[in-house]
Amino acid sequence: MRQLTYDGMPIPGLNDLVRTAIRLHPAPGEPRPDESHFGGPLLWPSDEPWPECPVTWPPDPDASDDAWLGGHPLDEPVPAMVSAAQFFRDDFPELPFPEGTDVLQILFCPLDHNSPYHQGPAVRLVWRDSGEVGDIAVPPPPPEDAKADYLPEPCVFEPCSIDELPRLCDFPPETRAALGIPEGASEDPEGWPELDQYSKIGGWTPWYTTDRDDLGCRDCGAELRQTIALSTVEHEVGCGCEVAEDEPAGWSFARQDVLNIFTCPTDVTHPVKVRID
Numbered sequence: 121m122r123q124l125t126y127d128g129m130p131i132p133g134l135n136d137l138v139r140t141a142i143r144l145h146p147a148p149g150e151p152r153p154d155e156s157h158f159g160g161p162l163l164w165p166s167d168e169p170w171p172e173c174p175v176t177w178p179p180d181p182d183a184s185d186d187a188w189l190g191g192h193p194l195d196e197p198v199p200a201m202v203s204a205a206q207f208f209r210d211d212f213p214e215l216p217f218p219e220g221t222d223v224l225q226i227l228f229c230p231l232d233h234n235s236p237y238h239q240g241p242a243v244r245l246v247w248r249d250s251g252e253v254g255d256i257a258v259p260p261p262p263p264e265d266a267k268a269d270y271l272p273e274p275c276v277f278e279p280c281s282i283d284e285l286p287r288l289c290d291f292p293p294e295t296r297a298a299l300g301i302p303e304g305a306s307e308d309p310e311g312w313p314e315l316d317q318y319s320k321i322g323g324w325t326p327w328y329t330t331d332r333d334d335l336g337c338r339d340c341g342a343e344l345r346q347t348i349a350l351s352t353v354e355h356e357v358g359c360g361c362e363v364a365e366d367e368p369a370g371w372s373f374a375r376q377d378v379l380n381i382f383t384c385p386t387d388v389t390h391p392v393k394v395r396i397d
C-alpha cells in the first residue's frame with residue numbers, strides 16, 4: 121500500500137479511518153415492491169396515508185428535517201411525495217434499522233426547496249416492518265409541476281464493496297491535533313486517494329462543492345454520519361466493476377452532484393440532514 125502522510129508525517133490510526141462503503145451500482149430494471157431499488161414501487165400499506173412533503177410554511181418542527189428557508193403554504197394542497205429508493209435489511213444489513221423494522225423507504229418531494237446549503241428535493245425516510253404490510257398502496261401521480269430531475273427511473277442494484285478514506289475535513293479532531301493541522305485547513309494531503317461520485321451506503325462524503333458544516337444532531341448533538349449517497353453520475357472508478365450506464369436513475373441534483381443523507385449514530389430515527397454536494 122502507498123505510504124499516506126500529512127506534511128511528511130505518518131497519519132496516526134490510518135486503518136481506523138477506513139470505512140467500507142457498499143457501492144450500489146444501480147442499473148435500469150423492473151423492481152417489485154418487495155425488492156430493493158431506486159424509483160420502483162414501495163411496499164407501502166394501502167391503509168396508511170400516502171406521505172406529503174414535510175417542508176411546509178410555517179414550518180412543522182416535528183416533520184421537517186433540515187433548515188429550510190421556505191416551504192409549501194399550509195393553506196394550499198401540500199404535494200404528495202414520490203418513491204426515491206427502498207432498501208431491505210436482508211440486502212443491506214450495513215444500514216441502520218430501528219428495532220422491529222426491516223425495510224427503509226426514501227421518498228422525495230420532487231420540487232425545489234431552499235436550505236442554507238443547497239436547493240433540491242425534500243427527503244423523508246420511513247422504516248417499517250415488511251411483515252406488517254398487507255395490501256399495497258397505489259401511489260398518487262407525482263405533482264403536476266414536479267421537476268423531471270427528481271423523478272427517478274426504476275433501477276435494481278448490483279452492489280459491491282469499496283474501502284474509502286475521509287477527506288481532510290472529516291479527519292477526527294484527535295487525528296488533526298496529532299498532525300498539527302491548522303484550524304480551517306481543508307487541503308487533502310499530497311497523494312491522498314480521491315473520493316469519486318457514485319451511489320452508495322456508508323463510506324465518506326466527497327465534499328466536492330460544499331463545505332462540511334452544521335452536521336450536529338438536532339435532538340442529541342451527536343455528529344451525524346454519512347449514510348446514503350444518491351448520485352447523479354456513477355463514476356467508473358475505484359471498485360473495478362464495470363459501469364454499464366453513467367446516469368442509470370436519470371435523476372440530477374444541483375449541478376450533477378450527489379444527494380447525501382446523514383443520520384444520527386445514537387438513534388437513526390433522530391432528524392436526518394441532507395447535503396447536495
Ligand SMILES: [Zn+2]
Pocket residue numbers: 173174175192199229230231233242
Ligand atoms: Zn415539497
Ligand SMILES: [Zn+2]
Pocket residue numbers: 337338339340341342384385386387390
Ligand atoms: Zn441524535
Ligand SMILES: [Zn+2]
Pocket residue numbers: 143145279280281359360361362
Ligand atoms: Zn463495484
